């Protein structure tokens with residue numbers, strides 16, 4: 363029997379732009395995701411986060427779900443433009459109050475809040491001034507972090523500076539499939555450095571206010587496979603992608619230096635002169651924990667000169683590659699099974715990753731801050747959402763965490779992505795990751811079988827069997843029903859019919 367002690371944190375995660383909606387309310391400023399999602403062709407079906415899950419108005423109900431799930435912790439992100447509309451200058455009191463109330467309600471429910479300061483919704487004014495290509499953005503971020511530590515400090519269990527800077531830099535500035543949609547390889551590398559700098563400056567700023575603050579960063583580690591493990595050329599492709607995707611962040615943040623092979627691999631693109639004297643000492647801050655997001659593995663091979671890089675990152679396709687400097691690396695489709703994202707399912711790689719991080723950074727605990735799966739869920743005639751593949755995915759990955767712990771890895775928590783179906787970036791509402799279903803017509807929340815299964819896990823602290831999905835806790839505010847009352851709540855949606863029709 364796989365069991366977890368009382369100190370291990372079971373949680374679930376969300377991000378501000380993906381769930382909040384209310385993008386123009388109570389003084390919130392525009393973010394790069396507002397601009398990007400409203401750009402024709404940028405997202406699937408032209409979806410935007412204008413309404414999303416309407417969490418901004420329904421947060422009390424959502425805290426009720428979090429409490430009913432028995433979560434120890436909840437990982438949320440603050441929308442920078444909600445609390446500081448232009449990214450600089452005075453705070454927006456209504457925005458600060460929203461998060462203060464939310465954090466208080468979580469605490470009152472016995473749930474520890476983990477707060478991410480940047481989950482991709484940069485204030486648009488900062489992007490207009492150059493975005494993450496501009497060094498000043500790192501300093502603006504530190505000011506915002508300091509202000510949040512002052513305003514919310516005693517309410518936060520752990521501060522996470524950045525979520526997945528890989529996505530911000532390479533999807534935002536190289537392949538352009540995320541906001542701000544730029545396709546400039548040299549800019550992407552400048553963004554990498556300015557994000558690293560922002561992380562270090564923010565940790566310093568938070569600890570100026572709260573000397574004992576628990577600080578972390580969340581990275582999406584690429585667990586790499588060589589197409590032919592016996593081929594040294596393929597092994598070198600693994601090395602190259604490991605450098606640009608993983609070590610570009612762990613190097614400066616955890617070891618105080620950029621990898622030499624990364625500098626060499628990208629020499630034709632940039633001379634890295636944006637790294638100034640003293641920067642690396644700032645970036646390299648002691649952390650309380652390392653956040654690990656893991657979904658699937660990545661297989662590569664060395665491609666001949668002139669052989670275009672085949673598809674890339676598991677994100678939306680683009681003519682421009684996110685893999686800066688890696689024109690001679692081809693990405694090979696892994697064996698299945700796959701989720702609805704087309705991502706392969708490989709739980710054993712999570713054990714491997716956690717053990718590898720423990721070997722490299724033995725004194726740094728890890729937390730799995732995101733793991734989960736999108737599938738094409740349906741509401742059954744019995745009114746329930748039977749999602750056995752998601753239950754299996756969660757089961758197998760939590761077992762993989764337990765296996766890493768048994769072998770010595772210091773893993774302190776696991777956060778299922780996601781609490782709610784939500785705005786999945788460029789895929790809009792067409793991909794559902796929630797353990798709670800959101801009906802995008804009525805905005806009604808319905809627990810999927812995976813939520814019932816997860817609630818059993820949090821209560822018993824033993825990994826339940828995959829068929830152990832019967833409702834066992836009273837669910838607050840989430841009646842089970844097969845169909846929604848016609849039109850209920852639809853008036854608040856920009857295009858409810860369209861979102862519901864493909865749900």
Ligand code: FCB
Nearest residue numbers: 377525526779786787795
């Ligand atoms: C991660 C993001 C998260 C969500 C999941 C599916 O890259 O951090 O917001 O989109 O992928």
